Amino acid sequence: MTKRSFIQFNNFTFRYDSQREPTLYDINLTIYEGEKVLILGQSGSGKSTLMHCMNGLIPFSYKGEIQGECIIMDKPSTSLSLFKIGQQLGSILQDSDAQFVALSVAEDVAFVLENQNFTKPVMVEKVKEATSKVGMHDFLAQVPFQLSGGQKQKVALAGVLHDDVKGLLFDEPLASLDPQSAKAAIELIDELHESGKTMIIIEHRFEDVLIKPVDRVVVMHEGRIVFDGDVDTLLKTRLCLRYGLREPLYLQALSTFKVKLDTQKIWHPLHSLRFPSFTLPAITYEEVVNHEEEVLRLNHVSFQYDERPLIKDVSFSIRRGERIALMGENGAGKSTIAKLASGILRPLSGNIHVKDQDINGMSIAQIGLHIGYVMQNPNQMIVKQSVEEEILFALRLRHTDEAFIQERLLEVLIMTDLKSMRRWPVNALSYGQKKRLTVASILALSPDVLILDEPTAGQDYAHYTEIMSFLQSLHESTNLAFVFITHDMHLAMEYTDRALVFSKGSLIYDGPTYKALSNDALLNQASLRPTSLLELATLSGHDPATLALHFIKEFNHGQ
Amino acid sequence: MANNTMLINFKPSDTFLGRLNGSVKVPLFVALLIAVLMSFDLRILFPILVVSVISLRSLHPNKTIVKASLIFFVTLNALNIVLFWLVDPNIGSVYISGDPTPLTSIGSYVLTLESVWYLSVRFFKIFTSFILSLVFIFSITPSQLAAGLASMKVPPKIAAIISLTFRFIPDLANDFQNMKLSLQARGLELDAKKISPIERLKRNVTLLIPFLLTSFNKVEVVANALDLRGFGHQKKRTYYVEHAPTNSDRLMKGLAWIVALSVIGYLVYMNTLAPTQDMWVYWR
Numbered sequence: 001m002t003k004r005s006f007i008q009f010n011n012f013t014f015r016y017d018s019q020r021e022p023t024l025y026d027i028n029l030t031i032y033e034g035e036k037v038l039i040l041g042q043s044g045s046g047k048s049t050l051m052h053c054m055n056g057l058i059p060f061s062y063k064g065e066i067q068g069e070c071i072i073m074d075k076p077s078t079s080l081s082l083f084k085i086g087q088q089l090g091s092i093l094q095d096s097d098a099q100f101v102a103l104s105v106a107e108d109v110a111f112v113l114e115n116q117n118f119t120k121p122v123m124v125e126k127v128k129e130a131t132s133k134v135g136m137h138d139f140l141a142q143v144p145f146q147l148s149g150g151q152k153q154k155v156a157l158a159g160v161l162h163d164d165v166k167g168l169l170f171d172e173p174l175a176s177l178d179p180q181s182a183k184a185a186i187e188l189i190d191e192l193h194e195s196g197k198t199m200i201i202i203e204h205r206f207e208d209v210l211i212k213p214v215d216r217v218v219v220m221h222e223g224r225i226v227f228d229g230d231v232d233t234l235l236k237t238r239l240c241l242r243y244g245l246r247e248p249l250y251l252q253a254l255s256t257f258k259v260k261l262d263t264q265k266i267w268h269p270l271h272s273l274r275f276p277s278f279t280l281p282a283i284t285y286e287e288v289v290n291h292e293e294e295v296l297r298l299n300h301v302s303f304q305y306d307e308r309p310l311i312k313d314v315s316f317s318i319r320r321g322e323r324i325a326l327m328g329e330n331g332a333g334k335s336t337i338a339k340l341a342s343g344i345l346r347p348l349s350g351n352i353h354v355k356d357q358d359i360n361g362m363s364i365a366q367i368g369l370h371i372g373y374v375m376q377n378p379n380q381m382i383v384k385q386s387v388e389e390e391i392l393f394a395l396r397l398r399h400t401d402e403a404f405i406q407e408r409l410l411e412v413l414i415m416t417d418l419k420s421m422r423r424w425p426v427n428a429l430s431y432g433q434k435k436r437l438t439v440a441s442i443l444a445l446s447p448d449v450l451i452l453d454e455p456t457a458g459q460d461y462a463h464y465t466e467i468m469s470f471l472q473s474l475h476e477s478t479n480l481a482f483v484f485i486t487h488d489m490h491l492a493m494e495y496t497d498r499a500l501v502f503s504k505g506s507l508i509y510d511g512p513t514y515k516a517l518s519n520d521a522l523l524n525q526a527s528l529r530p531t532s533l534l535e536l537a538t539l540s541g542h543d544p545a546t547l548a549l550h551f552i553k554e555f556n557h558g559q
Numbered sequence: 560m561a562n563n564t565m566l567i568n569f570k571p572s573d574t575f576l577g578r579l580n581g582s583v584k585v586p587l588f589v590a591l592l593i594a595v596l597m598s599f600d601l602r603i604l605f606p607i608l609v610v611s612v613i614s615l616r617s618l619h620p621n622k623t624i625v626k627a628s629l630i631f632f633v634t635l636n637a638l639n640i641v642l643f644w645l646v647d648p649n650i651g652s653v654y655i656s657g658d659p660t661p662l663t664s665i666g667s668y669v670l671t672l673e674s675v676w677y678l679s680v681r682f683f684k685i686f687t688s689f690i691l692s693l694v695f696i697f698s699i700t701p702s703q704l705a706a707g708l709a710s711m712k713v714p715p716k717i718a719a720i721i722s723l724t725f726r727f728i729p730d731l732a733n734d735f736q737n738m739k740l741s742l743q744a745r746g747l748e749l750d751a752k753k754i755s756p757i758e759r760l761k762r763n764v765t766l767l768i769p770f771l772l773t774s775f776n777k778v779e780v781v782a783n784a785l786d787l788r789g790f791g792h793q794k795k796r797t798y799y800v801e802h803a804p805t806n807s808d809r810l811m812k813g814l815a816w817i818v819a820l821s822v823i824g825y826l827v828y829m830n831t832l833a834p835t836q837d838m839w840v841y842w843r
Contacts, residue, residue: 061786083792091787098777099784103569103702103726110799112788117797127799143569144731159788335834344740368744379773381737397746441745518589 003032006167006198007054011068014053023049025223026068033166035201036190038209041220042244042460047202050220051171053077054200056085073166086112089198090160094172096152097144104244105131105147109158130158134188146331150181154188167198174205175458178330178487179529186212190487204460206240207248207532210268220245235267244462249490250532253547256554270535280542280550292320293355295448295481296341296371301350303336310336312505313350317553318449318481325492325513326485326503329527334485337502338451343367355448369398372442376453378434381441387429388413388422390437408444415477416440417470431459432466439474451483456491468495489531493517493548494555501526514552518544567725568700571800574618576698583808585707587815588695594822595688599654599680599838604687611690620697627832632689632833639685640678644668651677654838676840701725715796722782735770742766 009029015022024046031037041047052058053070060082070077073088092100102108106127113123117214124181131137134154153173160168170189180204190212193199203209210231217234219227221243227234234240240247250270259278266272297317302442303310311333318324326334339345340352343364352359354370375381384390391412395405413419416436421429429437435455443452455471456464472495475482486492492499492513499516501509503526509516516522518537523530533551537544576584593608614626643650651673652659662674699707705718739749748754749762779815785791804812 043814055787057783057786061783081792082786083789086787086789091773093780093784095777095780095788097730098780101723101726101781101784103700103722107799111790114796114799115789115792117793117795119797120799120802123797123799141570144726145569342744344744364740364743365746365748370747371744373741373744375737375741377773379743379769379776380734381769383738383742383769394745445745 004028005071006033006035006073006326007031007200008071009053009068010071012053012070013067014049014058014064016049016062016064022065023223024053027225029218029225029228031198031200033198034196036193036213036215037201037218038206038214039200039202039218039220040204040206040243040245041202042204042462045220045243046223047220048171048233051091051169051200051202051224055089055169056080056082065220086160087163088165089167089169090157090165092153092156092160092171092173093176096149096156096176099156100144100147100152103143104140105136105142105155108144108155109136111159112162125164127158127246130161131155132156133161148181149176150178151332153177153185153305157188161192165197167200168192169200169202171202172204172458173201174203174208178527179208179489180329180527181433183211183529204245206245207360210248213269213526219245231268232266236263244460246461246464246490248532250472250536253533253551255302270532271539273539275540277540280530282547283546283549283553290319290322292322292479295321295355297353298337298341298354299323299351300308301340301347301352302342303345303348310505311340311347313444314505314507315350316500316507316510318483320479320481321475322450322481322498323475323496324481324500325496325499327487327492327499327516327526327528329487332502332526333503333505335453336505338373338453338483338485341449342371342373343452344398368447369445371449372445372447372450374435374438374442374450374455376455376457378431378438380537381438382426382434385425386422387424387426387437387440390426391444393443394441398445408446412440412444415443415474432463432470435467436470439471443474443478447480449481449483451485453485454488455484455486456488464491469496487528489528493533493552501528503527514548515545518548568697569725571700571703572618572698574698575807576614576618576694577805578805579698579811581699581703581705581707581798581806582801583707583804583811583815584695584699584703586711587811587818588691589711590815590818591691592688594818594825595684595691596744597822599677599684601680601683601841602686602839604680608683608687608690610695611687614688614694615697618694619696619777620693620742625693628693633686636682636685636689639747640682643672643681647666648674650674653677656837668679672842677838680838692840700800702798702800706801709796709798716791716796719785719790727777727781731770731774734773735766738766739763783791 009027012027014024027050039047041052049051049058052062054072056077058064059066059078066078072080072085077085100108102111109127109130110123113126118126127140128137131140134157136151136154136158139147139151147155173189177185186209189199189201201209214231217227217229217231218225219234219239226243227237227239235247235251237541251267254275257278257280259275261267261275265274278508294317299315301314302312314337326337328334336345340347341360344361349550355369359367382390383392384513388409392405395408399405413422416439418440421433421510426434426437452471456467459467468491471482474480484491484496496513499509499511499513500507501516501522508525509522517531518534520530520534533548534544539548569799591607594603598604648668649659649671651671654677662670662672662675664670701722705722708718708721709715743749746760749759751759
């Protein structure tokens with residue numbers, strides 16, 4: 001049987017009208033019907049532009065200059081329309097919230113049908129069919145505000161599943177999902193692929209996609225395709241390192257332990273990988289007893305909202321200099337804990353102490369002097385026009401001594417490496433720099449604890465590393481306690497010592513991170529997913545905790 | 560977010576009015592509202608008010624919201640009426656011919672029967688339009704509104720903008736709240752008890768710039784989401800919220816037509832046949 005091409009790019013170059021240089025150079029790529037293709041690449045590699053070329057937003061919504069051709073189902077894309085392409089290829093955008101344009105699940109799924117003038121009885125039938133394919137048929141009347149990110153994504157998927165669409169295009173489907181929902185999303189994508197649809201997935205969370213097989217991987221870098229082949233070959237070429245992508249953790253670990261792998265053998269999936277046995281020197285984890293000052297303590301804190309308990313009897317304390325991962329599934333209570341600690345919410349029972357002082361009588365502003373809360377999206381925090389003004393904003397509100405203010409400003413600029421940019425306008429900063437600025441503006445108040453909500457969410461590996469090494473060096477130069485709210489297992493493992501794991505509002509684990517991450521039962525209970533280190537430990541016959549500990553030590557050593 | 564905690568319903572209520580199609584409710588409301596705004600005739604206004612009050616009760620609206628908006632509106636309206644009288648104590652005689660009938664006087668201000676009648680009817684009329692609007696707001700969802708507007712030949716794009724606005728208001732409110740809290744944590748005092756209202760307003764405005772900037776980021780995604788799903792591909796579109804007309808839909812649609820035709824008839828009559836006629840008064 002000959003393979004029929006679904007989308008084909010021939011010597012395709014594209015330049016946006018607003019830009020001087022092309023964003024895509026000389027793309028030659030054929031995606032065949034029924035294939036499952038993963039497109040990898042850093043931010044700015046051109047993968048989103050490539051996606052726009054496939055779904056017709058280029059040339060129909062974004063204007064620019066095209067050389068070469070893009071052929072969709074045997075016709076040049078320029079001769080089609082957004083609507084015609086949409087009937088063959090459905091797109092699921094990254095922002096699952098913004099693409100939910102209607103006011104209920106059923107209406108959103110029916111949106112494309114409404115635009116085609118279908119009658120009500122036909123729409124009801126089709127909506128029922130599409131929603132049952134993604135398991136959302138019991139939620140038809142729900143309004144968007146009642147749905148989780150994963151559910152909204154399923155609705156978006158159902159909305160383009162009508163009429164036997166031939167292919168589906170996913171833009172970073174895992175970006176805002178917790179590990180379990182991400183796994184469910186990948187499994188659903190796989191199921192739809194099994195039913196014969198062509199699947200194109202754009203992601204940089206490489207290892208998370210690989211839990212189900214993909215036929216082909218395409219790597220983009222600076223507007224060009226630099227790799228086009230199967231997963232196994234990609235891993236063996238070690239190109240990930242060169243193009244700012246994260247290798248699967250088990251490979252990272254094996255190379256950390258200096259295990260030589262035979263390129264003649266299969267490297268992926270892990271259970272088919274044959275590797276020579278290796279030994280790990282005996283290691284005992286010294287329970288470091290932290291004698292530093294206690295800066296935050298929660299005593300039997302409970303909280304509820306609309307009669308629904310969100311936090312149930314939680315107690316823990318944090319000392320100076322600790323690096324803590326606050327983990328758990330979406331809705332487990334992580335953000336609520338952060339809001340309670342920063343005084344935005346007040347506990348129903350129990351009490352919270354900041355440096356031995358009950359925060360009950362303190363205002364949000366007073367608590368803010370001790371607990372700094374850095375929100376996920378830096379754009380939601382920055383209010384001033386320049387770097388310097390942004391840092392000065394809070395300083396001026398708190399202090400009147402101008403000499404002190406200037407001195408503190410300089411200190412913070414140096415600490416966060418923003419001194420050379422102090423007069424830059426904020427909109428000239430990259431995402432990572434903005435993140436640094438928000439941290440700087442909080443640091444200016446000399447807090448004792450810094451709570452960071454998903455500091456690297458949606459960032460590729462290069463930016464992840466940039467942000468995390470900055471925070472790491474900040475940790476070394478100050479004596480702050482860092483709390484990371486995250487469901488990124490890599491982040492927790494590499495940058496934290498202690499984990500607080502929440503499930504359904506209760507604190508179910510408080511101890512060393514490496515132990516948490518090698519405890520299968522615990523991870524399952526908290527809807528987290530074990531990393532491939534755990535499987536590697538099983539295959540190599542090492543104790544999971546020992547292996548994890550070794551890896552973390554080596555990792556920190558290499559930093 | 561639970562339903563019915565806010566002024567706007569996102570799910571249609573399970574009541575007679577809630578179940579009606581948007582393409583019935585919108586024309587009916589528009590026709591009734593025009594009738595109310597046009598006439599100074601209690602014989603028309605009173606039945607509409609009675610029906611509106613009954614309808615409002617049938618919707619079981621959130622009592623606190625109704626009470627608060629009622630107090631606000633009645634106060635404002637009463638103030639308006641008093642100002643009307645202060646500007647022209649003899650205003651009633653403009654609309655009712657014959658010699659003015661003085662009732663009493665306050666200083667140099669004379670209160671005539673004609674003015675009392677005119678101003679009371681005016682108050683009543685605005686009050687009726689307010690209750691009618693409340694019924695409309697509580698009985699319709701944004702999607703039904705969009706469908707209803709489209710049925711009245713409003714371009715689907717404008718109808719969509721209206722329903723999208725309602726879709727994103729709660730999200731935007733939530734974003735705004737988060738930004739406010741992060742600034743409070745950095746030391747910006749927004750507590751009503753601690754700073755003057757003007758200062759508070761000024762500080763909230765500071766927040767508006769970053770807020771608008773983050774909101775604009777969403778616009779591009781929303782536009783793409785609409786384009787990719789074929790919005791505007793055809794001039795006409797259907798609406799999932801609309802169902803095949805039931806008997807109540809037909810009945811109310813008929814009523815909308817009767818009101819609309821009567822309004823047109825009334826307008827023609829007042830302007831061509833009896834242009835100088837006085838407003839209706841009980842004593843003649």
